[in-house]
Amino acid sequence: MFKHSQLDSVKAWLAHPAHAAMPLHARIQRAIRQLILDGALGPGKPLPASRPLAASLGVSRDTIEAAYAQLHAEGFIERRVGSGSFVTDMTGFAPGHRRPRREAPLRDQAPRLSQRGAAMFHSGGVREMLVPRPFAPGVPDTRSFPLPLWERLERQVLKEVGTLALQHGDPQGAEPLRRAIADYVNLERGARATADRVLVLTSSQQAMMLCATVLLDPGERIFIEDPAYYGARRAFDAAGLESLPIRVDRQGVTVEPILSDPQRARAVFLTPSHQFPTGVTLALDRRLALIEWAARHQAWIIEDDYDSEFHYAGKPTACVQGLDPHDRTLYIGTFTKSLFPGLRIGYVVLPPPLVKPMTVARSLLDGHTASVAQLTLARFMEGGHFGAHVRAMRSVYAQRLEILTGLVRRHLSDFVAPRVPVGGLQMPCVLTCAMPEHLAIDAARRVGVELLGLSGLHAAGDGEAGFLMGFAAYTPAEMEVAVRKLASALQTVKVP
Incomplete structure (x- = not known):
């Protein structure tokens, strides 16, 4: 029979609220298994017969038998006809050898992370409020979104595409959506995009992480606006890059420190249409100077155009990507601000040589973006509903x-x-x-x-x-x- 402490341990498993969803036999099986793993029931120790244990726990004998059957199936106990049930002599714990001291569970000690993992953890990540309250920034009005229209378009997609929409999608993104994005950024943002240059992602944050890890090696340098969006800075820091802050004035990021820098950073990160958080627009002469700098030094311009749809005084300035004849600019956009955060669709317009490397890298992160959402968004854009x-x-x-x-x-x-x-x-x-x-x-x-x-x-x-x-x-x-x-x-x- 179990000792009092062992029986109390099993009873505690039965009574614990966290285990309430488990069947009785599973709770008993888990409790006994834990006693074995903790060494409280050593190799060769007999388990109580099912009838007296059932009486002690106030359950049926069938419940105990089901628990023992599962323990036997998992190799924790041996069942000997006419003798009863015994704890298995598991490999590494032969008779005469003491079980090694049980280490503290991982939850009780700091895990050993990689340098990149530690940097990601200590950055604090990027957290958004699940239910935003005034005046949380960067949040669109989702209460005004035409949800019935979206639902109707989604039903059309499912009716026409059928079960194909439930399969794996293209890691680069659904072709109808890539085509719609290219048409949109060409018309509204003055970009130079084609469907085969668009990579559909889950967010602009994913795009920044891809840029940081695919384009640059740990220790390499990247110019970044100062002040800057914290999500970008944390992405670059987590990738092991050296972020070099460049002052922002009323005409955007100052270019003189970039143009005169002798060590030549590999990239520059910009929010030129609407600088975060100051709201200033990068002047045209500075845009052109940075384009020539990138071409001359074979550097990259990472352009985050996170909310240019909402410009309240005149038309927004054309994006840097559309001005760049050298294809050194990666243009990042998102539907989080223009539609709703739960959509989880962003994109990046890439220079042609980067399309395949970026797509392969993306496939290692999360495979692809949900097909139904992509096809519904494509239809939303093609029908003119996005612009409206x-x-x-x-x-x-x-x-x-x-x-x-x-x-x-x-x-x-x-x-x-x-x-x-x-x-x-x-x-x-x-x-x-x-x-x-x-x-x-x-x-x-x-x-x-x-x-x-x-x-x-x-x-x-x-x-x-x-x-x-x-x-x-x-x-x-x-x-x-x-x-x-x-x-x-x-x-x-x-x-x-």
């Missing part, structure tokens, strides 16, 4: 930006000055008082308001103090309530 949705949301977002600007000036003028952008989904606000940035953000979070600090987006973390306020996903009423809460919270902050 973007135009409608551009008008809504422009109005919300104007409303937020007024609310900030009315209720937060003692604390911040807004820097009204010409586009995008968020507005930078610079602290004009002596309040430390982290205290302002902590006070906001305590009243349910989410802000992204500006200083941490600078390479040294010592940039201008302030925060980003997203406005696209929130109604005027929601923004007014949140601004009033924020004003009250900031008034209570005690500045050291």
